[in-house]
Amino acid sequence: MIIVKKLVKRFGLKTVLRGVDFEVQPGEFVALLGPNGAGKTTFLRILASLSRPSLGEVNIAGYRLPNQAAQVRARLGVVSHLPLLYTDLSAEENLRFYARLYGITNYQLRITDVLELIGLETRRRDLVRTFSRGMQQRLAIGRAILHDPDVMLFDEPYTGLDQDASSLLDDILNTLARQGRTVVMTSHDLARVEDLATRFDILSRGVIAATATQRQLKRTDLLTFYKQALVA
Amino acid sequence: MDAHPTPSPSFLQAIFAIVWKDLRAEFRSFELVSSMLVFSLLVILIFNFALELDIKTRQSVTAGVLWTTFAFAGTLGLNRSMAIEKDRGSLDGLLLAPVDRSAIYFGKFISNLAFMLLVEIIVLPIYSILYNTNLFQPGLLLVILLGSIGYTAVGTLLSAMSVQTRTRDVLLPILLFPVAFSVLLAAVKASGGFLNNSELTEILLPINLLIAYDVIFIAVSFMVFDTIVEE
Numbered sequence: 001m002i003i004v005k006k007l008v009k010r011f012g013l014k015t016v017l018r019g020v021d022f023e024v025q026p027g028e029f030v031a032l033l034g035p036n037g038a039g040k041t042t043f044l045r046i047l048a049s050l051s052r053p054s055l056g057e058v059n060i061a062g063y064r065l066p067n068q069a070a071q072v073r074a075r076l077g078v079v080s081h082l083p084l085l086y087t088d089l090s091a092e093e094n095l096r097f098y099a100r101l102y103g104i105t106n107y108q109l110r111i112t113d114v115l116e117l118i119g120l121e122t123r124r125r126d127l128v129r130t131f132s133r134g135m136q137q138r139l140a141i142g143r144a145i146l147h148d149p150d151v152m153l154f155d156e157p158y159t160g161l162d163q164d165a166s167s168l169l170d171d172i173l174n175t176l177a178r179q180g181r182t183v184v185m186t187s188h189d190l191a192r193v194e195d196l197a198t199r200f201d202i203l204s205r206g207v208i209a210a211t212a213t214q215r216q217l218k219r220t221d222l223l224t225f226y227k228q229a230l231v232a
Numbered sequence: 233m234d235a236h237p238t239p240s241p242s243f244l245q246a247i248f249a250i251v252w253k254d255l256r257a258e259f260r261s262f263e264l265v266s267s268m269l270v271f272s273l274l275v276i277l278i279f280n281f282a283l284e285l286d287i288k289t290r291q292s293v294t295a296g297v298l299w300t301t302f303a304f305a306g307t308l309g310l311n312r313s314m315a316i317e318k319d320r321g322s323l324d325g326l327l328l329a330p331v332d333r334s335a336i337y338f339g340k341f342i343s344n345l346a347f348m349l350l351v352e353i354i355v356l357p358i359y360s361i362l363y364n365t366n367l368f369q370p371g372l373l374l375v376i377l378l379g380s381i382g383y384t385a386v387g388t389l390l391s392a393m394s395v396q397t398r399t400r401d402v403l404l405p406i407l408l409f410p411v412a413f414s415v416l417l418a419a420v421k422a423s424g425g426f427l428n429n430s431e432l433t434e435i436l437l438p439i440n441l442l443i444a445y446d447v448i449f450i451a452v453s454f455m456v457f458d459t460i461v462e463e
Contacts (some may be wrong), residue, residue, distance in 0.1 A: 048324075048328060049327075050327055050328070050462070051462065052462055066462075070330045071330070073329065074330035076328070080321065080324070083320070083321065084321045084324055084325035084328075085320065086320070086322055088260045088263075089256060089257055093253075097249055098329070101241065101249050101326070102241060102329060103242065
């Protein structure tokens, strides 16, 4: 579903990604871990076609970036630590706006389905500025899945969420995984992704330093694997 | 999961969606229009009391004061309009949509133009009373429309560029005023011509220039917007 070959990203003289090779099969849930400044967000922004690679190949759902960016974007759902929502619009208005941008027909039915999934059906007419951080993040997920994307990218989605909101986000992520969507998620919170992801990739110093599936990790714990990958 | 995504939603549909969103959000908060309006009124009042002009001289400076007011207020609105998108991360939300990115430009351009025209509609009668000048002449209104189109066209593009920097509040006027100088100059000349009842032949040249600048600025913005918003 996602094939990345020798991806390099430079900002001026600074090289953030130094030849990343990365592949994700359909239905896989990959947790991309790494310390601050490792290039996780930059990598996800390139996958989301928000940033151009300096060198290398990126292929998503059979389409190549940056030439076929519009086709890629139609198949991507992106959630970051910012909700990408308009606080002066209601939950329903936000979803209606994005539905129009994605060319979704019969969007009223779809919006109702999504609001039910994220548990905001009763707050559909309330302005987003009255929502808690957790509710905004749930609506952000609703926005990202509105067009039924094959691939979901999550960039630190737990940032700023309290325990209850994080648990609710876990439930939604589990539901997305059960639906067979391909998910790539960056996170600092190893404990939280340990049960969610089916594979763990460690990004360090601009390259994928180590990779392991959940099954392989049964022999060791994620924290030990993470530390070993950073030291290597 | 019975959504029906289309790989390429209609260009016009995307523009309409962005304009609808901007107008809806603005008429709920009045965050942008109110700041532009208050600023415009303050500029007019300051000029009115600072210049203390006789009626004849007032007529000769009206066009300049009017466009200075519109340019300053317009810059404020352009900056805020794009900053709202950037600060809340929603600019990324727009860029993630599977639409031609020039549709995003046109959507923002039309919204910004609507806000600028709304402020101008409110400011014009107040200006007419304070400066004792009839500004409701069809020719002058056409010039205001053409000048606002050119100013907003280039301003929307440059605000998309400046909003990505830390010094965006300072950077936008620094970038915008030199580029929009040609539009403002033609608009002042044409407005002055109508206010001073000049010959139509004298006014036609700046009006033609305004139309040319509008076409050029919109065409250039259409071509480069994608490059400007992408990292």
